[in-house]
Amino acid sequence: MKTLVVGIGSTILTDDGVGVVAAREIQRQLSADRIDVLELGTAGIALLDYIGGYQRVILLDAMVTGAPPGTVHQLTGEAFTKSAHLGSAHEADLPTVLALGQRLFPGKMPHEVVVIGIEAQELTEFSETLTPAVAAALPAVVSAVESLLDGC
Amino acid sequence: MTKTITISPITRLEGHGKIDILLDDRGQVQDAYLQVVELRGFENFCVGRPVEELPRIMPKICGVCPGAHHMASAKACDAVYGVTIPGAAKKLRELYLCAHLAHSHLLHFFALAAPDFIPGSAAPKAERNLLGLIKTAGLDLGREVLRHRGYAQKIQGIIAGHPIxxxxxxxxxxxxxxxxxxRGEIESMARSLARFAAQALDIFESKILVDPQNTDLFHDEAFALNTHYAGLVDEQGRVNFYDGTVRVVDPAGEQVAEFSADGYLDHLAEKVVPWSYLKLPYLKNVGWQGLTDGPASGVFRVNALARLNVADGMATPNAQSAYERFFVHFGHRPVHQTMAYHWARLIECLYAAERVVELAVDEEVLDTHVRTVPSNTPKEGVGVVEAPRGTLYHHYRTDARGIVTAVNLIVATAQNNAAINLSVKNTAKILIDGGEISDDLLNRVEMAFRAYDPCLACATHALPGKMALELTLYQHGKPLHRLRRDGT
Structure with missing residues (x-):
């Protein structure tokens, strides 16, 4: 069973796009036999269009927790709320989206949803380039996804 | 000595805005301000790029309404090059934008607006969302919401190459x-979407509007603002999202201006205030009188209610009937009740779906001639469309090679900024007495804010996030209470 990797964020706001950049890197490095890759601006209700039928979904997103920039976090459950884009003011946040999916489409939802958050440094300046510390974290994100895939 | 109540995001990532409510010594509301955090470097980011890159980049400034920015940007580029696009292209763009508005309005109603009424604003916070709505209204409704949201998004994907x-x-x-x-797929989905939009309208009219608990919200003068209104209309004066002229009416409903996109600077000015990075656009010819409504104030409103208020009608049959019911119900035009935005949004959702059907069955949409390659020397151009949240202006200048030298955007939420401030202040005045606040009160203040479906993302040229809110009550500069609410 394939895993869906979803990169979230915008690539024109410096580190905000790290989830998308990481997803592209994963697509480049890892076998398409094992994963599908998707890019989204936010993980709102649109996520339900894509995650049905996957056993596992890995969401990649920029995050601000106060840790050093480039720190790679791996989160589940309640910790979802710490992410930058796992929700939208105009729809629903990730726990609500997942709960909605379970209520409306039982049996089709993934068994496991993992969030890999990358600590961002700059999120308020327009740029298509990641800050060096955050760019340096990309190999660790790829490794984290590989570890999850190998662990199954 | 004043107290300050702050409704603010937990972090700037989560919405880039906060609301401060200032109380006097007696705990009565003195003032209210919406403040937003500025993101830096947007103009510099655009300057120096080939202008044709902007329709690809602009949608990324907002994950909420990328489609509207895509269209406004493409129209601005057409104007920069002085090119007239083929008829098929114009219809495809309008079809796309209608699907975009239907998508946005449907989601806003069911995910954000309806839960304030079903199960209701006094319900536990955990139930005031789509989950609470389907718990009350049933799983089938939830499935239909998601199915039709998906249709609206898929139509956008077919036209524009990618759904997001x-x-x-x-x-x-x-x-x-x-x-x-x-085309067949679009037509089939749009017909279903139109049926569901009519159903959503029926839920509003037969359940929410007639519920005695909501009577004051929809009819009490205290929840109204007597402002000017602005929105695009077609040649017959009907609502149009993609093209037309911007019509402005005064609080009595008299037309005071009608202008094309490139005339916007003659009619709109922006007030800079020390407490917000988000400027306050106002009607230049009426003037800035401060944060106040009334005929002498240049404060105006955009978005669905404004569009209905400025237009002579809707261009599709069922939406026109709904439009007529709307104004008969209130008995006057314009309608100033802020909560009427929710009703207006559903009427527009029906119009958008009906219009997609009309365009889908038009043979011209299959014409393969969809582009006139620009040949003029590029210079300057303005593109205007109706985004889900109101009129959206993109204004670009380039050098003779088409390299961007200046960019100006006037987005919908900025145009509603002054009115949002006023509505929050008025609502808080009614609800806050003696400085006492509660979760229910916080939600009711938010309802005033939410009626505008504000998006602070592109309003500050920023990104969307959750508008998680924190309300803090200050006395003598020190916080007394703090209530937190997550962003959904």
Missing amino acids: HPVAALAGGMAKPITGEE
């Missing part, structure tokens, strides 16, 4: 036509 990251509109038209098979 649109790329097909460009200077001179569209990058690709649609096939007969795609």
Whole structure:
């Protein structure tokens, strides 16, 4: 069973796009036999269009927790709320989206949803380039996804 | 000595805005301000790029309404090059934008607005969302919401190359036509969407509007603002999202201006205030009288209610009937009740779906001539569309090579900024007495804010996030209470 990797964020706001950049890197490095890759601006209700039928979904997103920039976090459950884009003011946040999916489409939802958050440094300046510390974290994100895939 | 109540995001990532409510010594509301955090470097980011890149980049400044920015940007590029796009391209763009508005309005109503009424604003916070709504109204409704949201998004994807990251509109038209098979798929989904939009309207009219608990919200003068209104109308004066002229009416409903996109600077000015990075656009010819409503104030409103208020009607049959019911119900035009935005949004959702059907069955949409390659020397241009949240202006200047030298955007939420401040202040005045606040009160203040479906993302040229709110009550500069609410 394939895993869906979803990169979230915008690539024109410096580190905000790290989830998308990481997803592209994963697509480049890892076998398409094992994963599908998707890019989204936010993980709102649109996520339900894509995650049905996957056993596992890995969401990649920029995050601000106060840790050093480039720190790679791996989160589940309640910790979802710490992410930058796992929700939208105009729809629903990730726990609500997942709960909605379970209520409306039982049996089709993934068994496991993992969030890999990358600590961002700059999120308020327009740029298509990641800050060096955050760019340096990309190999660790790829490794984290590989570890999850190998662990199954 | 004043107290300050702050409704603010937990972090700037989560919405870039906060609301401060200032109380006097007696705990009565003195003032209210919406403040937003500025993101830096947007103009510099655009300057120096080929202008034809902007329709691809602009949608990324907002994950909430990328489609509207895509269209406004493409129209601005058409104007920069002085190119007239083929008829098929214009219809495809309008079809796309209608699907975009239907998508946005449907989601806003069911995910954000309806839960304030079903199960209701006094319900536990955990139930005031889509989950609470389907718990009350049933799983089938939930499935229908999601199915039709998906249809609206899929239609956008067929036209624009991707359901979330649109790329097909460009200077001179569209990058690709649609096939007969795609047209059939769009028509089928749009017919279903129109039926569901009518159902949503029925839920509003037969359940929410007639509920005695909501009577004051929809009819009490205290929840109204007597402002000017602005929105695009077609040649017959009907609502149009993609093209037309911007019509402005005064609080009595008299038309005071009608202008094309490139005349916007003659009619709109922006007030800079020390407490917000988000400027306050106002009607230049009426003037800035401060944060106040009334005929002498240049404060105006945009978005669905404004569009209905400025227009003479809707261009599709069922939406026109709904439009007539709307104004008969209130007995006057314009309608100033802020909560009427929710009703207006559903009427527009029905119009958008009906219009997609009309355009889908139009043979011209299959024409493969969808682009006029620009040949004039580029210079300057303005593109205007109606975004879900109101009129959206993109204004670009370039050098003779088409390299961007200046960019100006006036987005919908900025235009509603002054009115949002006023509505929050008025609502808080009614609800806050003696400085006492509660979760229910916080939600009711938010309802005033939410009626505008504000998006602080592109309003500050920023990104969307959750508008998580924190309300803090200050006395003598020190926080007394703090209430937190997550962003959904």
